[in-house]
Amino acid sequence: MSRVRSFAAPHKGLRYLIAKFASNLGHTDFSNYAQLTVLKQLGLEMFTLLDDHVHTENEHTLKHLEQRVPGASGHDVADHEKLEAVQNSLAQRLSGFNGHETADEIHTFYIDFSLFHSQYLEHIFEEETVTELLLQQNFSDEELIQHRNNIMQRLAFPVLLLWLKYIIPAQPEEESLAMLFGFKANAPQPAFEQVMSAIKSELDKERYESLASKLALKIMP
Numbered sequence: 001m002s003r004v005r006s007f008a009a010p011h012k013g014l015r016y017l018i019a020k021f022a023s024n025l026g027h028t029d030f031s032n033y034a035q036l037t038v039l040k041q042l043g044l045e046m047f048t049l050l051d052d053h054v055h056t057e058n059e060h061t062l063k064h065l066e067q068r069v070p071g072a073s074g075h076d077v078a079d080h081e082k083l084e085a086v087q088n089s090l091a092q093r094l095s096g097f098n099g100h101e102t103a104d105e106i107h108t109f110y111i112d113f114s115l116f117h118s119q120y121l122e123h124i125f126e127e128e129t130v131t132e133l134l135l136q137q138n139f140s141d142e143e144l145i146q147h148r149n150n151i152m153q154r155l156a157f158p159v160l161l162l163w164l165k166y167i168i169p170a171q172p173e174e175e176s177l178a179m180l181f182g183f184k185a186n187a188p189q190p191a192f193e194q195v196m197s198a199i200k201s202e203l204d205k206e207r208y209e210s211l212a213s214k215l216a217l218k219i220m221p
Contacts, residue, residue, distance in 0.1 A: 003136045004144040006061055009175070010053055011124045013167035021046050022117055025110055030101050040094060045162055047091040052159050054080045060151050065131070068138045076131055079123050086116050157191060165198040173207070177214055184215065 021042050028039045058080060062073035090113055101109075135144060152160070164183070168176045184192050196215075200208050 004141045004148075005128075005132060006135055006144055006148065007124065007128050007132055009167050009171065009179070010056075010163070011128060012170040013163060014049060014053065014124070015121070016170035017042075017046050017049065017166040018117055018120065022113065025113060030097060030106055031099050033099060036097060036099055040097065043091070043094045045166075047087060047094075048159065049162055049166065050087050051084075052155075052163075054084050056151055060147060061135070062131075064147060065135060065138065069134060072131075072134055076123075076127060079126075083116070083120060083123060086119070090116060161195060161198055164195050165202060168199045168211075169202040169207075173211060173214075176211060180211070180215055181218075 021039075024039050024042055028035045030036050058077060062076055066073040090109075093109060139147075155163070164179070168179070180195070183195065187195075196212065199211070203211070
């Protein structure tokens with residue numbers, strides 16, 4: 001029987017979003033105000049989720065693990081400190097771009113972000129192959145689900161909206177339906193409609209219509 005995976009959904013969403021930003025960064029014309037604005041907005045959303053994720057792990061997931069297995073969280077926390085410093089620097093640089101950057105400045109940012117991208121992927125790979133196992137070995141699925149629910153409950157809606165916007169396109173429909181049915185059952189209708197609108201902007205027509213129709217017909221995974 002498959003165990004609860006604490007990192008799977010947020011890491012899928014982050015992989016999808018970081019890769020999308022990297023792709024857009026590579027082809028954006030910085031002298032084009034509209035294109036640069038789109039890139040900066042995407043970057044703002046990405047850095048918002050990166051920031052939320054590191055604090056969620058430190059203050060919830062890794063805190064629980066450290067209490068049960070002293071010393072087990074040290075490596076991840078140290079990685080977080082290094083990566084957070086880099087991502088904050090990148091976010092600051094991106095926010096300062098105004099369309100007058102030289103080709104060399106743009107390329108340097110691209111290379112620096114690519115390095116961060118590779119380091120971040122290595123970090124979350126280790127979390128999924130080492131830390132995830134420690135969580136499964138030391139907590140029951142019921143406890144891990146409760147941890148997840150506690151995290152969801154403390155999220156402000158705008159941040160939760162961003163998470164769903166990028167997690168849903170990055171995972172199988174079965175997992176997305178389970179997530180969205182749970183949200184729909186506990187959220188006001190206007191909030192659910194905002195979530196579906198955000199998801200629609202990230203999915204192709206076929207995937208969105210399949211998801212929306214099953215939600216409307218209450219076809220559970």
